[in-house]
Amino acid sequence: MSNQGNTAWTFSIKNLGNLEEGKIEVKPLTLLCGPNNTGKTWVMYTLYGFLNNRDINNLTGVDQIVISLKENGLWEFDLEEWLNENFKNTLKSIEKTIKHKLPSIFNSENSLFENSVFSWEVSLKDIIERNKSEHFEFEFSLGSKQIPAFKALKEKDSHIISMTLIKDLPKEILSDVISSLIYDYLLGKNAQDQTAFLIPAERNGLHLFYRELSSRRTALLHHASRDELDLHLLLKDVLGSKYAKPIADYIDWLNDLTNIKKGAEKTKYHDLAEEVKKLIGGKYNIDAEGNITFVPKKKRGGPTAPKMDLHLSSSTAKSLFGLWFYLEYQAKENSILMIDEPELNLHPSNQRLVARLIAKMVNKGLKIVISTHSDYFVRELNSLIMLGENNGNQVVKNQILKKYSIDNESLLTKDQIGAYVFECGLLKSMEVNQEGIIATTFDEQINLLNDSSDDIYYSYVLGEGSE
Numbered sequence: 001m002s003n004q005g006n007t008a009w010t011f012s013i014k015n016l017g018n019l020e021e022g023k024i025e026v027k028p029l030t031l032l033c034g035p036n037n038t039g040k041t042w043v044m045y046t047l048y049g050f051l052n053n054r055d056i057n058n059l060t061g062v063d064q065i066v067i068s069l070k071e072n073g074l075w076e077f078d079l080e081e082w083l084n085e086n087f088k089n090t091l092k093s094i095e096k097t098i099k100h101k102l103p104s105i106f107n108s109e110n111s112l113f114e115n116s117v118f119s120w121e122v123s124l125k126d127i128i129e130r131n132k133s134e135h136f137e138f139e140f141s142l143g144s145k146q147i148p149a150f151k152a153l154k155e156k157d158s159h160i161i162s163m164t165l166i167k168d169l170p171k172e173i174l175s176d177v178i179s180s181l182i183y184d185y186l187l188g189k190n191a192q193d194q195t196a197f198l199i200p201a202e203r204n205g206l207h208l209f210y211r212e213l214s215s216r217r218t219a220l221l222h223h224a225s226r227d228e229l230d231l232h233l234l235l236k237d238v239l240g241s242k243y244a245k246p247i248a249d250y251i252d253w254l255n256d257l258t259n260i261k262k263g264a265e266k267t268k269y270h271d272l273a274e275e276v277k278k279l280i281g282g283k284y285n286i287d288a289e290g291n292i293t294f295v296p297k298k299k300r301g302g303p304t305a306p307k308m309d310l311h312l313s314s315s316t317a318k319s320l321f322g323l324w325f326y327l328e329y330q331a332k333e334n335s336i337l338m339i340d341e342p343e344l345n346l347h348p349s350n351q352r353l354v355a356r357l358i359a360k361m362v363n364k365g366l367k368i369v370i371s372t373h374s375d376y377f378v379r380e381l382n383s384l385i386m387l388g389e390n391n392g393n394q395v396v397k398n399q400i401l402k403k404y405s406i407d408n409e410s411l412l413t414k415d416q417i418g419a420y421v422f423e424c425g426l427l428k429s430m431e432v433n434q435e436g437i438i439a440t441t442f443d444e445q446i447n448l449l450n451d452s453s454d455d456i457y458y459s460y461v462l463g464e465g466s467e
Contacts, residue, residue: 009025009026009120009122009187010023010024010025010026010120010121010122011023011024011025011026011047011050011118011119011120011121012117012118012119012121013043013046013116013117013118013119013427014115014116014117015115015116015117016039016042016043016046016102016113016116016118017039017042018037018038018039018042018425019038019039019042019043019422019425019426019427020425020426021425021426021427022043022420022422022426022427022428023121023427023429024043024047024418024420024427025418026047026367026369026418027367027415027416027417027418028362028367028368028416028417029358029359029362029367029368029370029381029412029416029417029418030368030369030370030417030418030419030420031370031371031372031378031381031417031418031419031420031430031437032044032369032370032371032372032420032422033371033372033373033378033419033420033421033422033430033439033441033442034421034422034423034441035422035423035441036373038422038423038425039422039427040340040371040422041201041340041371042106043422043427044198044246044338044340044369044371045105045106045198045244045245045246046098046102046105046118047196047338047369048105048196048198048245048246048338049098049101049102049105049245050098050118050120051187051195051196051336052195052196053097053098053101053183054180054183055097055101055176055180056093056094056097056176056179056180056182056183057097057175057176057179058093058175058176058179059086059089059090059093059178059179059182060086060089060090060093061082061085061086061089061090062175062178062179062182063175065077065163065178066171066174066175066178067171069163069165069174069178070165070168070171070174073164073165074162074163074164074165075162075163075165076160076161076162076163077160077161077163078159078160078161079154079159079160079161079182079185080128080132080159081159083124083127083128084124087124090182090186091120091122094120094183094186095118095119095120098118099113099116099117099118102116102118104245105244105245105246106244106245107243107244107245107248122186127185127186128159130188131154131159131185131188132157132158132159133156133157134156134188135154135155135156135190136152136153136154136161136185136190137151137152137153137154137190138151138152138153138180138181138184138185138190139151139152140177140180142167147167148166148167149165149166149167149169150163150164150165150166150167150169150174150177151163151164151166152164152181154185161181163178195336196335196336196337196338197253197326197330197335197336197337197338198246198249198250198338198339198340199250199322199323199326199337199338199339199340200246200247200250200340201340201341201344201371202247203250203318203319203321203322203344204315204318204319204344204345206247206250206251206254207254207292207310207318207321207322208310208311208318210251210254210255246338250322254290255290257286257290257292257325258286258287258288258289258290260325260329260330261286261325261329264329264330266328266329267327267328267329267330267331267332268331268333268364269327269328269331269361269364269366270327270328272327272357272360272361272364273324273327273328275353275357275360276320276323276324276327276357277324279316279320279350279353279354279357280294280313280314280316280317280320280324281296281297281314281317282294282295282296282297282305282313282317283295283297284310284317284321284324284325285307286325291309292309292310292321293307293308293309293310294307294308294309294310294312294313294317295307295308296308315345316345316346316347316350318345319344319345319346320354323339323342327361331361331366333364333365333366334365334366334367335366335367336366336367336368336369337361337366337367337368337369338368338369338370339358339368339369339370339371340370340371341370341371341372341373341374342354342358342370342372342377343372343373343374343376343377348376351374351376351377351380352376352377352380354377355376355377355380355381355384356380356384356406356407356410357410358370359381359384359409359410359411359412360407360409360410362412362416363409363410363411363412364409375439375442375445375446378436378437378439378442379436381412381417381436381437382435382436382437383406383436384406384410384411384412385412385413385414385417385432385434385435385436385437386434386435386436387400387401387406387411388411388412388413389412389413389414389434390434414432414433414434414436417432417437418432419432419437419439421439421440421441423441
């Protein structure tokens with residue numbers, strides 16, 4: 001639908017891990033900050049599950065649409081009228097489904113989420129106004145060959161959905177398909193829009209060992225067949241590995257790199273992928289077997305740099321591989337990218353460069369959600385906000401941009417930012433103004449660090465303390 005860039009999703013969450021309560025509005029750039037073990041990753045994973053969910057089943061009021069479509073093969077219905085009648089029940093069904101999905105998202109016991117509450121705070125009026133002027137498409141295909149089975153279309157400035165049943169589908173499946181159509185419409189997703197992509201904090205290890213994880217599973221299944229082991233129990237053990245869904249999805253993505261790359265054209269974000277290569281001081285290669293190697297940049301006048309396995313490269317190169325590949329081959333405008341700790345393994349100077357890179361991604365139409373512990377990262381964003389928000393002397397501004405090698409494309413406005421801090425079991429909004437993000441969680445620790453350092457120096461080293 002290409003309106004995701006203008007869409008703000010607001011959610012209330014209760015009793016999720018260590019988080020007792022909180023509300024979050026997802027904006028073009030959303031930051032989650034706070035101490036360790038306060039719930040940042042839990043909220044990210046929950047949002048990931050919500051945005052990628054396609055298992056909305058049996059929405060109220062869908063049965064009659066299914067009957068009409070089965071009888072005629074073609075059917076039109078007034079979506080605005082349908083939502084006016086069924087919106088509250090639809091919202092309840094979606095929230096119930098997301099809560100039901102939490103154990104599978106986190107790959108954990110149901111009892112852990114018994115008291116969890118997930119509420120999507122959205123108004124029907126806003127959805128209708130937002131979507132009326134947008135073109136909307138939805139498709140459903142069958143099998144690995146993606147044989148078209150169902151498609152739907154809504155023209156701009158209309159609220160009539162035209163549906164075509166290409167292949168005969170059982171009523172139960174068709175009901176689920178139409179329910180998913182309505183869910184995507186409410187989200188503002190279109191047929192060509194991607195699912196959310198999450199780069200986990202565990203990425204360095206996954207980049208190194210995903211091939212071994214895959215080959216060991218294959219070997220186990222081979223030996224099970226040859227040695228007549230209990231295949232059912234083995235599959236339960238292999239497939240029941242304790243990976244949360246975002247991590248399992250990332251492993252699957254790594255194992256599919258060669259297929260993704262095959263025939264893929266470079267995206268409109270190729271220039272940003274090139275910035276990643278500058279940052280790491282080299283380039284990545286993926287061979288036909290999916291092995292990742294790193295080639296350092298050749299020094300002027302020096303010999304050609306050797307290709308090396310990724311495990312021999314710098315921690316920066318390991319950490320940024322997923323971001324580079326995504327920008328080079330997959331990113332599309334209005335896509336949602338989620339990064340757990342983008343500052344991972346990066347020197348402060350590189351943390352600042354990644355902050356600028358993410359700002360450019362936002363300004364080029366990606367929606368970004370990140371969790372961070374980095375004061376350097378937030379302070380760099382604040383500099384970009386100050387330069388983007390304030391109408392000071394343009395000559396001075398240009399001098400600053402040139403002096404610090406800041407591109408205009410990385411400047412931000414406060415309205416693009418949503419910033420949240422996790423503390424004392426609560427998720428709280430941080431103020432974002434013309435001076436940037438008021439991140440007291442970092443300021444307090446920096447002040448404590450300065451105070452303790454001064455106290456040690458003057459009281460102990462110089463001996464000015466009282467006896």
